[in-house]
Amino acid sequence: MKNGHPLFTIFGLLLCGYLATSHARGWLLFSSLGSKHTTPGQHTFVHK
Amino acid sequence: MVVREGVEVALIGKTSSLPPDISPIQIGTQGRFGNTAFTVLGRVRLKWRLGAWTEWFVEFGDNTTGWMAEAQGFFMVSRAETPENLPRQNDLQRSAGFNWRGVPMTMADVKEVVVDGCEGELPYAAPPGRESLSVDLTGPNSAFACIEYSGAEVRTFFGRYCTFEELEFSNLRPVPGWFGNPPLAHETGVNAVNCPRCGSVSELKAPGSTVTLVCGSCGSVLDVASGDAQIITEAAKKLNIQPFIPLGTRGTLFGVEYEAIGFLQRADGPYTWFEYLLFNPHVGYTWLVNYKGHWNFVERLLNFPDEVGNIAVLEGRPYRLFLRGTATVRYVVGEFYWRVNFDEKAQTADYVRPPYILSKEDYPELQEVTWSRGQYVEGEQIQLAFKIPKASPEPVGVYMNQPNPYVTKGGFLGATTTALLALLILIQIVSVGRARNQLVAEQNFTFDSGDTNQTTAVIEFEVKGKPQAVKVTSFAGLQNSWLDLGYELLNVKTGERRDFLEGLEYYYGPDWSEGSQRKSTVIPAVEPGKYQLIIDPDCDPKTPIVRYDVAVKTDVPVWRNFIFCLLLLLAYPTYRFGRSAAFEQKRQAESDYDSHGFTTELEDDDE
Numbered sequence: 001m002k003n004g005h006p007l008f009t010i011f012g013l014l015l016c017g018y019l020a021t022s023h024a025r026g027w028l029l030f031s032s033l034g035s036k037h038t039t040p041g042q043h044t045f046v047h048k
Numbered sequence: 049m050v051v052r053e054g055v056e057v058a059l060i061g062k063t064s065s066l067p068p069d070i071s072p073i074q075i076g077t078q079g080r081f082g083n084t085a086f087t088v089l090g091r092v093r094l095k096w097r098l099g100a101w102t103e104w105f106v107e108f109g110d111n112t113t114g115w116m117a118e119a120q121g122f123f124m125v126s127r128a129e130t131p132e133n134l135p136r137q138n139d140l141q142r143s144a145g146f147n148w149r150g151v152p153m154t155m156a157d158v159k160e161v162v163v164d165g166c167e168g169e170l171p172y173a174a175p176p177g178r179e180s181l182s183v184d185l186t187g188p189n190s191a192f193a194c195i196e197y198s199g200a201e202v203r204t205f206f207g208r209y210c211t212f213e214e215l216e217f218s219n220l221r222p223v224p225g226w227f228g229n230p231p232l233a234h235e236t237g238v239n240a241v242n243c244p245r246c247g248s249v250s251e252l253k254a255p256g257s258t259v260t261l262v263c264g265s266c267g268s269v270l271d272v273a274s275g276d277a278q279i280i281t282e283a284a285k286k287l288n289i290q291p292f293i294p295l296g297t298r299g300t301l302f303g304v305e306y307e308a309i310g311f312l313q314r315a316d317g318p319y320t321w322f323e324y325l326l327f328n329p330h331v332g333y334t335w336l337v338n339y340k341g342h343w344n345f346v347e348r349l350l351n352f353p354d355e356v357g358n359i360a361v362l363e364g365r366p367y368r369l370f371l372r373g374t375a376t377v378r379y380v381v382g383e384f385y386w387r388v389n390f391d392e393k394a395q396t397a398d399y400v401r402p403p404y405i406l407s408k409e410d411y412p413e414l415q416e417v418t419w420s421r422g423q424y425v426e427g428e429q430i431q432l433a434f435k436i437p438k439a440s441p442e443p444v445g446v447y448m449n450q451p452n453p454y455v456t457k458g459g460f461l462g463a464t465t466t467a468l469l470a471l472l473i474l475i476q477i478v479s480v481g482r483a484r485n486q487l488v489a490e491q492n493f494t495f496d497s498g499d500t501n502q503t504t505a506v507i508e509f510e511v512k513g514k515p516q517a518v519k520v521t522s523f524a525g526l527q528n529s530w531l532d533l534g535y536e537l538l539n540v541k542t543g544e545r546r547d548f549l550e551g552l553e554y555y556y557g558p559d560w561s562e563g564s565q566r567k568s569t570v571i572p573a574v575e576p577g578k579y580q581l582i583i584d585p586d587c588d589p590k591t592p593i594v595r596y597d598v599a600v601k602t603d604v605p606v607w608r609n610f611i612f613c614l615l616l617l618l619a620y621p622t623y624r625f626g627r628s629a630a631f632e633q634k635r636q637a638e639s640d641y642d643s644h645g646f647t648t649e650l651e652d653d654d655e
Contacts, residue, residue: 005461008620012468015613016475022609023479026516028572029609 066093066165068239069256070329071118072212073104074221075168079116081125081207081215085109088116090168094182096159098387099259100273105170113171115205116215117194120385121257121332122350123215124192126207134195134204148206153185153193157416161196172201190350209350212330223329226305241277243268250383253296253309254327258383262310264295267381269388281390289313292338292430292440293324295382299434301345301425304331308434310382316373316396325384333385336430337422341443342450343430344405344422352419353399353406358641360399360406362421367399367406370448370639375409398448405449424449446634454628465621472617476610483605484513490599495531495585497592505583509600511576519604520581521568524596526554531594534584535569541577552596570604 021027077088086106093102101119108114114127131148145154163178180198187193190209195202225231239252241261248265252258252272261270261277269281291311293299298307310325321339328334335346353362358369377392395410403424410417424447427440443450488509496502511518524531530553537546548571553563587594636643 005464008461009464009468011620012464012472012617015617016468016471019472019609019613020475020479023475023483023606024514026514026518026573026603026606027609028517028570028606029612031570031572 066091066167067256069102070223070226070254071102071256072217072220072223072329073102073116073118074219077104077217077219077221079106079215079217081108081114081116081210086114086116086125088168089113090166090170092166092170092174093164094161095164095273096161096182099385100164102256105168114207115194119257120348121212121327122348123210123212124194124207125210125215126192126194126205128203129206130204131193131206134202148185148187148193151187151191153187153191156184156186158183172203186352188351211350212332226329241270241272243270244277244279253307253383254329254385257327257333257385258309259385260388261383262381262388264381269380269390271387272383280387289322289379291322291324291381293336293434293436297434297436299430301326301334301336301429301433304328306331306334308336308382310384310388311380312377312388313379314375315378316375319373320378325382335420336425338440339447340445341427341441342447343425343427343440344449345425346407346420346422349406349419349421352417355408360408362406365401367401367404368643369397369641370400370405371398372396372640400449402449403451422449424451446631446638448635448638450635452628452631452635454624454631461621461624465617468617469614472610472613476607480605480607484603485605486602488600488602489581490597492595492597493583493585495587495594495596497587497589505585505598507581507583507598507600508579509581509602510578511574511602513576513603515573515575516603517606518571518574519568519601520550520571521566521599521601522550522552522596523566523599524552524594526552526563526565526591526594528555529553529588529591529594530563531588531596532586533596533598534586536582536584537571537574538580538582539575539577540580542575544575546571570606572606574602 022029073088073091075088075090079086079088086108088104089107090105091102092105094100101117104116104118106114106116106125108127112127114125117124117126129149131146133146135146145152147153159182161180161182163174163176165176166174178198180196183195183197185193185195186209192206192208194205196204222229239255241250241252242248243250243263243266245268246263246266248263250261250264252261255272259271259273260280261272262268263270268279270277271280289311291308293308293311295308295311298305300306306326306328308324309327312323312325314321314323319339321337324336324338326334326336333348335344337344337346349362351362353360353367360367360369373396375394375396377388377390380388380390392411393413395412397408399406399408405422405424407420407422408417409420427443430436431438431440488511489507491505491507493505495505518537520535522533530551533550533552535548535550539545548569550567550569552565552567554565555562581598581600583598585594585596632643
């Protein structure tokens with residue numbers, strides 16, 4: 001189990017790196033709004 | 049025999065030959081006691097009812113003399129010194145105490161002693177058969193004292209217990225069969241013992257130190273302390289127990305080579321365990337104890353711990369009381385430095401501080417108390433050390449001083465987690481602080497579902513600087529109704545579009561409500577540029593005209609990523625903590641005593 005600590009440290013630092021980058025790039029986890037399209041005029045809205 | 053009186057020496061006769069022994073000390077051996085060098089001049093072999101030991105007469109560098117007793121792998125170095133109040137012989141009582149040089153000393157044992165043999169220079173005539181009464185006293189910090197009453201003579205000595213290492217010996221005797229020396233004793237059969245009962249021959253592994261030999265063939269217990277072997281106990285019921293470490297096997301543990309010379313099975317009620325006596329001519333005796341696959345390397349303590357309630361303190365470190373019991377010898381084979389007996393009972397108390405254990409054994413019949421310290425050892429280490437072909441049995445359950453594998457060494461995981469947590473929080477605070485969270489547009493709209501010529505609702509705004517998250521907040525004063533707002537975010541320059549739907553609904557009764565009149569959506573990674581937010585509403589036919597507000601904020605702070613990272617970061621430490629707690633619970637289930645207030649932590653092996 002002792003060998004898991006360096007891995008855990010690296011993992012934690014990666015998380016910190018991700019968080020800092022996400023703020024810098026405006027990322028948002030689990031957002032369905034990431035998809036983009038560039039076909040003007042062909043959008044459709046969904047209603048109840 | 050040469051007797052020294054001051055600087056004069058006199059030859060007063062020959063003495064009987066001494067029995068062979070495996071001691072590394074010889075006449076001429078030099079050593080150091082504290083800052084004073086000494087040389088061994090002679091020795092007396094003494095025996096008593098339950099064993100024998102050797103006293104080495106030494107001359108110190110300051111021309112004074114003293115004694116170095118060698119027994120059970122320990123050395124007790126002392127000089128002639130008279131206490132303030134010497135007890136009279138008739139007043140002697142075990143456990144009685146008195147001050148000697150201001151040191152509180154306790155009488156450890158009183159025994160009638162007979163000289164077995166001697167050689168070299170001695171301060172008094174010690175012919176074989178000379179009788180005396182020997183009183184040993186012990187005190188704090190390994191203090192040792194001895195009073196010897198012989199007829200009208202009284203000799204008193206004060207010193208301390210020492211280990212082989214700290215005496216810095218030189219000119220040692222080459223011990224046959226050890227440290228690269230040829231096994232002369234084995235070749236000549238000097239150390240062979242014939243069992244008087246069955247006639248089988250056993251080779252003594254530690255002659256001179258061994259008191260009892262248990263015949264491997266018939267199980268008779270033999271006294272081999274001096275001269276011919278005498279039967280102490282006839283063979284008891286012979287059990288067919290094969291030691292995991294065969295007697296006579298050598299192995300290196302913690303940098304010292306040991307030979308397994310004795311094997312015991314002891315029991316406390318339904319619980320049984322095995323003890324191996326290990327021997328090294330320099331270091332003396334240690335044990336390996338095996339209980340259901342759990343191993344402990346056990347060394348006898350020179351300094352006794354302090355017992356305070358359910359705590360024993362050794363070298364400033366507390367150990368908690370785990371079990372008390374009565375250990376009884378059930379099976380024994382090999383050789384031992386004490387008079388081992390079947391059914392010998394000891395009152396035991398075990399104090400733990402994983403991976404260490406302090407064990408107190410009280411032998412009421414012998415009026416003796418011993419303390420030892422064990423260190424948990426993996427079975428694989430034992431197997432490799434003694435080159436045993438088969439693996440040690442898998443440990444069963446959690447042993448009382450077994451290190452918790454989920455507790456990190458020195459709290460490293462805890463410190464790492466704290467540091468990473470602090471870093472994560474710092475990044476979040478700085479990022480949130482730097483986010484502009486700027487309201488760039490806020491507009492009111494009225495949607496009339498019946499108006500077919502209604503113009504499209506559009507909000508225009510600009511995103512400046514870096515890519516960022518943009519938040520769109522929708523509000524409608526709904527009363528038991530719903531409103532769907534279809535949004536499309538259009539980058540005016542690139543034509544890139546993103547769409548999403550915001551459904552608002554709000555229903556309520558006299559004592560209930562559900563839904564919300566306000567909702568927000570965060571659009572991630574919006575590139576800098578000019579945008580149009582195109583809105584396509586739809587509403588409840590029952591309320592065809594709806595007013596709604598839309599607000600747009602750029603560069604908004606985001607918390608979701610932080611929460612997710614936080615949970616991920618804490619997942620592994622939480623798992624470890626849970627497993628650790630379960631492990632401790634299993635350990636505690638075996639204890640008779642509360643563990644309240646105690647934490648388990650691993651310590652460095654090399655402390």
